Amino acid sequence: MTLSSQMIQRSPIFFCLLTIFWVVPCVGVTLGLQTHQVTDPLGRSLIVPVAPVRVVSLAPSLTELVYSLGREEMLVGATLYSTYPVAARDLPRVGSYVRLDLERIIALRPDLCLAVKDGNPHHVIERIEALGIPVFVVDPISIDEIMTTVVALGKLLGALPEAKALAADMTARIDRVWTLVARADHRPTLFFQVDAAPMISAGDNTFTGRLIRMAGGENLAAGPTQYPRYTWEDILRLAPEVVVITSMAGGHQPEDLIGEWQKWPQIPAVRSGRIHVVKADFFNRPTERLVQGLEVLAALIHPELFPDFSDHHLILGATRP
Amino acid sequence: MSEQLTGGKHFGLATRLFLLCAVLLFILAVAILLGLGAGSSGIDLREAWGALLGQGEAVEQTIVRQIRLPRVILAGSVGATLALGGLVFQALLRNPLAEPYILGVSGGAAVGAICGMFLGLTPFPGVSLAAFGGSMLVLVLIILLAGGQAGFRKDSLLLGGVMMNAFCGAVIMFLLAVSHSAQVQQVLFWLMGDLSMITAERLPTLLLILPCFGIILALARPMNLLLLGGESASVLGVNVRLISLLLLATTSFMVSIVVSLSGLVGFVGLVIPHIFRLILGSDHRLLIPACILGGASYLIACDLLARLLSVGGELPVGIITALIGAPLFVFLLWRSGR
Amino acid sequence: MNAVQVKGLGLKLGGRQVLTDLSLSVASGEFCVVIGPNGSGKTTLLRLLAALLVPESGKIELFGQPLGRYSRRQLARVLALVPQQAPTDFPFSVRETVLMGRSPHLGLMAFERATDLALAAEAMAFTDVSHLADRRLDQLSGGERQRVIIARAICQQPRLILLDEPTAALDPAHQIKILDLLERLRQERGVTVIMVSHDLNLAALYGDRLLLLCEGRADRVGTPVEVLERARLERVYGCTMVVEEDRRNGFLRVSPVPARYRKD
Numbered sequence: 007m008t009l010s011s012q013m014i015q016r017s018p019i020f021f022c023l024l025t026i027f028w029v030v031p032c033v034g035v036t037l038g039l040q041t042h043q044v045t046d047p048l049g050r051s052l053i054v055p056v057a058p059v060r061v062v063s064l065a066p067s068l069t070e071l072v073y074s075l076g077r078e079e080m081l082v083g084a085t086l087y088s089t090y091p092v093a094a095r096d097l098p099r100v101g102s103y104v105r106l107d108l109e110r111i112i113a114l115r116p117d118l119c120l121a122v123k124d125g126n127p128h129h130v131i132e133r134i135e136a137l138g139i140p141v142f143v144v145d146p147i148s149i150d151e152i153m154t155t156v157v158a159l160g161k162l163l164g165a166l167p168e169a170k171a172l173a174a175d176m177t178a179r180i181d182r183v184w185t186l187v188a189r190a191d192h193r194p195t196l197f198f199q200v201d202a203a204p205m206i207s208a209g210d211n212t213f214t215g216r217l218i219r220m221a222g223g224e225n226l227a228a229g230p231t232q233y234p235r236y237t238w239e240d241i242l243r244l245a246p247e248v249v250v251i252t253s254m255a256g257g258h259q260p261e262d263l264i265g266e267w268q269k270w271p272q273i274p275a276v277r278s279g280r281i282h283v284v285k286a287d288f289f290n291r292p293t294e295r296l297v298q299g300l301e302v303l304a305a306l307i308h309p310e311l312f313p314d315f316s317d318h319h320l321i322l323g324a325t326r327p
Numbered sequence: 328m329s330e331q332l333t334g335g336k337h338f339g340l341a342t343r344l345f346l347l348c349a350v351l352l353f354i355l356a357v358a359i360l361l362g363l364g365a366g367s368s369g370i371d372l373r374e375a376w377g378a379l380l381g382q383g384e385a386v387e388q389t390i391v392r393q394i395r396l397p398r399v400i401l402a403g404s405v406g407a408t409l410a411l412g413g414l415v416f417q418a419l420l421r422n423p424l425a426e427p428y429i430l431g432v433s434g435g436a437a438v439g440a441i442c443g444m445f446l447g448l449t450p451f452p453g454v455s456l457a458a459f460g461g462s463m464l465v466l467v468l469i470i471l472l473a474g475g476q477a478g479f480r481k482d483s484l485l486l487g488g489v490m491m492n493a494f495c496g497a498v499i500m501f502l503l504a505v506s507h508s509a510q511v512q513q514v515l516f517w518l519m520g521d522l523s524m525i526t527a528e529r530l531p532t533l534l535l536i537l538p539c540f541g542i543i544l545a546l547a548r549p550m551n552l553l554l555l556g557g558e559s560a561s562v563l564g565v566n567v568r569l570i571s572l573l574l575l576a577t578t579s580f581m582v583s584i585v586v587s588l589s590g591l592v593g594f595v596g597l598v599i600p601h602i603f604r605l606i607l608g609s610d611h612r613l614l615i616p617a618c619i620l621g622g623a624s625y626l627i628a629c630d631l632l633a634r635l636l637s638v639g640g641e642l643p644v645g646i647i648t649a650l651i652g653a654p655l656f657v658f659l660l661w662r663s664g665r
Numbered sequence: 666m667n668a669v670q671v672k673g674l675g676l677k678l679g680g681r682q683v684l685t686d687l688s689l690s691v692a693s694g695e696f697c698v699v700i701g702p703n704g705s706g707k708t709t710l711l712r713l714l715a716a717l718l719v720p721e722s723g724k725i726e727l728f729g730q731p732l733g734r735y736s737r738r739q740l741a742r743v744l745a746l747v748p749q750q751a752p753t754d755f756p757f758s759v760r761e762t763v764l765m766g767r768s769p770h771l772g773l774m775a776f777e778r779a780t781d782l783a784l785a786a787e788a789m790a791f792t793d794v795s796h797l798a799d800r801r802l803d804q805l806s807g808g809e810r811q812r813v814i815i816a817r818a819i820c821q822q823p824r825l826i827l828l829d830e831p832t833a834a835l836d837p838a839h840q841i842k843i844l845d846l847l848e849r850l851r852q853e854r855g856v857t858v859i860m861v862s863h864d865l866n867l868a869a870l871y872g873d874r875l876l877l878l879c880e881g882r883a884d885r886v887g888t889p890v891e892v893l894e895r896a897r898l899e900r901v902y903g904c905t906m907v908v909e910e911d912r913r914n915g916f917l918r919v920s921p922v923p924a925r926y927r928k929d
Contacts, residue, residue, distance in 0.1 A: 104512060104513075109366045109367045113369065558712075
């Protein structure tokens with residue numbers, strides 16, 4: 007009989023302690039190291055941990071979604087403009103989403119990275135994967151794809167019920183807007199200004215463009231170009247009935263942005279005082295806030311149908327008629 | 328000081344060269360160590376040294392060997408090549424304002440790279456090859472323009488180069504004006520010099536610059552004579568036309584290679600040769616090794632600064648070299664005027 | 666074998682016939698001075714001899730070998746050219762400049778050996794610039810600079826030295842100094858000297874053989890007495906001249922005559 011077996015026979019307490027301090031952690035670690043194969047929305051097959059503990063988000067929209075799913079304790083790093091919710095500002099930074107800092111990402115020892123196809127530099131993603139870290143890449147293009155992205159993320163991060171609930175809520179609110187808008191008899195023409203000098207608007211193939219359509223407006227910048235440019239000459243001809251300007255447009259004050267338009271009283275929107283400045287983040291990020299943006303946009307286009315949204319905090323400035 | 332001329336000078340030059348190389352190699356070693364030991368994720372020289380040798384944590388090893396090491400090697404190679412390129416062109420064109428981009432290499436490479444980016448090519452090998460192709464095309468055009476009869480008249484070369492750069496500049500402005508904002512950012516980073524894209528597999532391309540260094544080193548003495556002017560150099564036995572062509576082609580080739588990997592890093596080729604000329608005099612047998620080793624250390628240090636100062640995603644190294652290089656150059660001008 | 670043998674040389678530059686049917690032979694160790702009015706082709710002749718220009722017609726032979734058969738390096742070991750003006754912005758010291766004369770004898774990457782350094786020291790002593798060895802070229806006076814370039818030429822150990830108006834910017838004392846130096850080279854080392862000069866008096870004092878060029882043609886080749894004839898000079902230069910012989914030393918003195926002294 008060896009010494010240890012003697013000890014075990016003699017001391018059940020010892021045996022229990024052994025189990026607790028040796029076996030359980032081993033099992034726990036093994037469980038933690040457990041991985042499984044998933045397919046990301048781009049169709050790529052990845053090996054990811056079952057329960058990720060160190061996740062780096064490579065885009066602000068993804069950071070928002072992780073918080074929406076209640077899984078923020080997994081996050082160990084995010085990109086520069088991950089500013090919503092406010093708590094995200096404390097996350098360690100890994101560069102901006104178009105200029106990722108590879109060294110900082112690696113130094114955070116992530117077991118999973120979340121990326122967007124449109125924006126994150128492809129070769130940096132490849133290098134991260136070459137160093138053994140799986141990168142889950144999403145590419146939400148249409149509004150429906152935002153829902154599927156939310157569910158896919160939920161499944162990835164072990165938050166499937168929350169994800170499904172969020173998607174359902176978003177879908178419901180979108181449907182409500184859709185139904186209300188269907189009652190409107192007129193589709194006002196709308197010019198959505200994204201940038202000043204040069205004047206840039208959003209085409210069909212953007213979230214903004216889709217929102218405009220769903221909110222019951224007619225996007226004057228509709229067309230194949232994603233972000234077409236306009237001169238004042240073009241705009242005078244287009245004669246928009248409603249003008250919505252995002253606060254990102256060149257960093258100007260809302261009054262200045264509106265003031266530029268008021269130089270042209272021939273434009274219907276100027277005459278009727280329907281020029282509004284809104285917070286940009288609610289109109290271009292594929293997150294829950296996009297639905298809020300939709301509701302506000304619908305209210306701006308059809309104020310008679312959406313009375314409770316007229317004084318929404320998203321609206322930064324408006325002209326008085 | 329009046330030293331005995333017989334034997335004294337001979338040992339003087341060889342000894343000076345040896346001492347120079349020893350000092351500069353030491354500085355280079357320090358620069359490399361610092362470059363490996365510090366970065367945007369923190370500074371720890373001991374850990375970095377260990378990581379290089381294969382000890383320590385896996386993360387640290389990955390960072391040092393696969394992220395920082397290729398970058399330091401690239402920075403050193405680019406710095407050495409640009410400094411040497413500036414030196415050669417300053418001798419060839421007998422113009423202190425000459426720098427490695429002056430003969431159209433930068434314009435051609437930029438147009439090639441931007442076209443590559445617009446076509447959606449990957450940084451390696453796509454955009455790289457496009458940049459290299461662009462600069463070689465411009466070089467051939469300039470040689471054809473300036474070739475002429477009685478050998479390379481430096482004024483024709485200079486004029487041709489400046490013209491090509493101006494033309495390419497206009498093309499670049501046009502391409503930028505019609506591009507999307509995301510592309511514009513990518514282009515701007517390339518134009519400012521960007522060492523962050525390098526991976527270990529791409530490093531062997533840099534071996535191509537070594538034979539170029541060798542050729543230029545071998546032509547050190549004729550380069551001294553070129554400063555006398557074409558005719559006087561001829562009379563002293565230098566085949567001016569052949570040597571000029573060889574220097575031009577070799578230098579443009581090696582500068583094109585590094586530009587295709589790193590974008591347009593400016594001010595290195597202009598400032599480093601002048602600094603060493605102030606310290607060492609004009610003998611190219613000393614200046615060539617000095618520019619190679621000194622240029623390498625300088626850019627490794629600048630790149631280190633760029634990485635340490637990075638806030639929202641890295642600073643292009645070209646900004647650091649410009650911020651340091653421009654005032655330094657003004658200072659040098661002031662000093663040499665005294 | 667003559668040092669220089671030129672036959673029927675002709676060259677057109679920029680549409681103008683600069684030299685026509687020029688023939689000349691200079692023996693080894695001779696001091697030949699090329700004189701003539703502005704634009705008569707003197708500098709062009711030197712540049713042709715140094716293989717900086719290619720003639721359209723005629724032959725040039727140096728020491729029995731056609732010029733075309735010399736490689737650049739071989740030629741630089743045989744012939745040295747002292748241009749009219751030394752470059753002023755040359756950033757090297759006197760010693761370094763003189764050492765460059767050893768270039769044609771050195772291999773590609775070679776450093777100068779002790780023998781090269783000794784030759785440079787000797788050349789500098791010969792031209793009396795040793796005390797300036799560490800000064801930069803642009804810190805020297807015109808005369809000193811000229812001597813440095815000659816020292817460099819001597820360092821090449823040439824058998825033939827070509828000089829383009831070496832005394833043009835020098836004061837009389839320095840003029841004599843330089844020419845005495847060349848004379849010494851000739852006597853002590855048998856170097857052949859071909860010099861272009863405007864100064865007819867210096868030509869008379871030093872030249873063994875004079876070549877008078879007129880509009881690209883050789884008007885007369887010969888000794889100073891043969892060439893410096895008053896009628897000939899007046900024809901070629903187109904102005905009134907006085908030629909006299911120094912009674913004590915026997916050398917010729919040539920002076921153009923100003924208007925107020927002319928009888929006609």
